[in-house]
Amino acid sequence: MTNVARSRFPVRIYSRLAALDLRRPACWAMLAILVLPGVPRAADPDWQTLPFTPFSQMQAVYPLGHDLAGYPSWQMPTPPPDETPAYRIRGVVLNAPADMLDAAADYQTGPLGYMGGQWQVFIQAVALDGDETNCPELAGDVGGTALWMGQNYGNRWGIWGTTGYELKSYSNDEWNAELERINYPIDLATGEPVTEPLRPGDVIEVRARGGKAYGGKFNCNEEHLKTSLKDFDVYLIERDHAVESTTIALDDVMATDGAFLFDFDRGAGAELYQARYVTLEGVTIDSSAETWTADGRALTVTDSGARSLTIWLGHNPAFNTATMPTGTLNVTGIFNQESGSGDPTVAYSLWAMTPWEFVPADPLPGDADNDGAVNEADAATLAAHWLQASGAGWFDGDFNGDRAVDDLDLAILAANWGSAGSPGGAVPEPTAVALALAGLMTWTIARRRPR
Numbered sequence: 198m199t200n201v202a203r204s205r206f207p208v209r210i211y212s213r214l215a216a217l218d219l220r221r222p223a224c225w226a227m228l229a230i231l232v233l234p235g236v237p238r239a240a241d242p243d244w245q246t247l248p249f250t251p252f253s254q255m256q257a258v259y260p261l262g263h264d265l266a267g268y269p270s271w272q273m274p275t276p277p278p279d280e281t282p283a284y285r286i287r288g289v290v291l292n293a294p295a296d297m298l299d300a301a302a303d304y305q306t307g308p309l310g311y312m313g314g315q316w317q318v319f320i321q322a323v324a325l326d327g328d329e330t331n332c333p334e335l336a337g338d339v340g341g342t343a344l345w346m347g348q349n350y351g352n353r354w355g356i357w358g359t360t361g362y363e364l365k366s367y368s369n370d371e372w373n374a375e376l377e378r379i380n381y382p383i384d385l386a387t388g389e390p391v392t393e394p395l396r397p398g399d400v401i402e403v404r405a406r407g408g409k410a411y412g413g414k415f416n417c418n419e420e421h422l423k424t425s426l427k428d429f430d431v432y433l434i435e436r437d438h439a440v441e442s443t444t445i446a447l448d449d450v451m452a453t454d455g456a457f458l459f460d461f462d463r464g465a466g467a468e469l470y471q472a473r474y475v476t477l478e479g480v481t482i483d484s485s486a487e488t489w490t491a492d493g494r495a496l497t498v499t500d501s502g503a504r505s506l507t508i509w510l511g512h513n514p515a516f517n518t519a520t521m522p523t524g525t526l527n528v529t530g531i532f533n534q535e536s537g538s539g540d541p542t543v544a545y546s547l548w549a550m551t552p553w554e555f556v557p558a559d560p561l562p563g564d565a566d567n568d569g570a571v572n573e574a575d576a577a578t579l580a581a582h583w584l585q586a587s588g589a590g591w592f593d594g595d596f597n598g599d600r601a602v603d604d605l606d607l608a609i610l611a612a613n614w615g616s617a618g619s620p621g622g623a624v625p626e627p628t629a630v631a632l633a634l635a636g637l638m639t640w641t642i643a644r645r646r647p648r
């Protein structure tokens with residue numbers, strides 16, 4: 198982010214002004230409603246006194262027997278003064294926007310369905326000190342939601358080619374101004390935008406003026422309209438809040454035949470974990486998968502039975518260079534439901550944002566390929582990623598979790614050489630690969646000595 202781009206208010210306003218044709222009376226009306234972010238709109242409720250909406254309420258579904266059984270049932274509040282939709286939610290950020298979707302501006306008129314930039318962040322319920330007094334409505338809350346924006350919504354089916362098109366697609370300047378606004382939330386403590394962008398562990402308050410049920414959950418969004426009257430505004434409460442994942446196995450969300458468990462009260466099964474940060478334990482990547490890439494949607498994992506879940510890989514480019522995991526794994530990510538406009542009781546998946554969120558279920562130090570033995574194959578992996586400074590996962594040879602592959606990892610591999618799941622195995626003769634790595638280690642250590 199350059200210093201020029203940090204002058205966010207002018208960029209936003211100028212881009213809006215540039216889009217107006219001042220010869221048209223309608224544009225003077227538009228000018229009247231253009232407002233700075235963080236400044237109350239005429240129709241805004243008193244945000245400070247508006248109760249938070251708990252996620253358990255926001256994500257409720259119609260009960261069995263209802264025509265819409267299983268579909269989101271929540272209706273947005275319409276507080277005074279103008280009684281238009283407005284609600285306030287609070288949660289901890291689970292993903293960096295750039296790790297999930299490609300937000301790069303790319304305005305295009307068509308083709309049908311082409312969205313250009315997309316931005317999405319998941320937040321989940323978080324307990325803070327003082328909640329009992331300050332916001333008792335959030336006590337014991339569970340669940341979360343997605344905050345989503347897309348650039349070329351006018352290209353969607355049913356909109357593309359209609360007069361509503363231009364209300365729904367952002368020019369590149371308009372899109373970038375929106376990204377600037379939501380990536381740099383206003384710190385409630387200072388009233389100023391933060392200087393480091395939104396990241397996991399940020400506890401935020403969202404003041405929303407729209408949202409839509411989609412794919413089995415209720416998403417916070419701007420109803421795919423450009424008008425600032427539908428903006429959601431993001432405020433920072435605190436940073437670096439520790440986010441613990443909830444441990445699940447496939448049998449928590451699926452029956453033995455692989456069908457998703459759907460509890461209409463949302464107290465169990467897949468709905469209980471929707472939009473939450475989870476660690477899925479004891480799964481293996483489907484054997485038909487040969488490779489993985491950023492933005493992949495085809496990877497599946499299975500347990501020892503008939504259960505199978507799709508893993509969505511984030512936009513993080515580290516997926517394009519990291520070694521695809523093997524063996525029995527624990528995978529950490531965001532449990533999600535996106536069933537399109539179809540059956541609201543199916544189509545759950547796990548969003549994984551980084552390669553290093555895949556780890557061996559039962560890690561043997563030095564065992565890069567997770568096959569239960571530390572040998573030449575693991576040394577070869579280490580050699581292939583040798584001195585990779587960032588973005589490495591276990592399966593690239595990063596055994597100490599610092600995302601780098603270096604002599605620290607080599608020392609771990611060397612200390613466990615010949616291990617086959619239990620200590621005390623016979624240590625084989627060093628092979629050519631191991632000897633080469635030993636040479637690399639010596640060289641690296643020698644380089645670090647002060648001269």
Ligand SMILES: [Ca+2]
Pocket residue numbers: 412413414468471534541
């Ligand atoms: Ca749902």
Ligand SMILES: [Ca+2]
Pocket residue numbers: 563564565566567568569570571572574575
């Ligand atoms: Ca191995």
Ligand SMILES: [Ca+2]
Pocket residue numbers: 594595596597598599600601602603605606
């Ligand atoms: Ca390392």
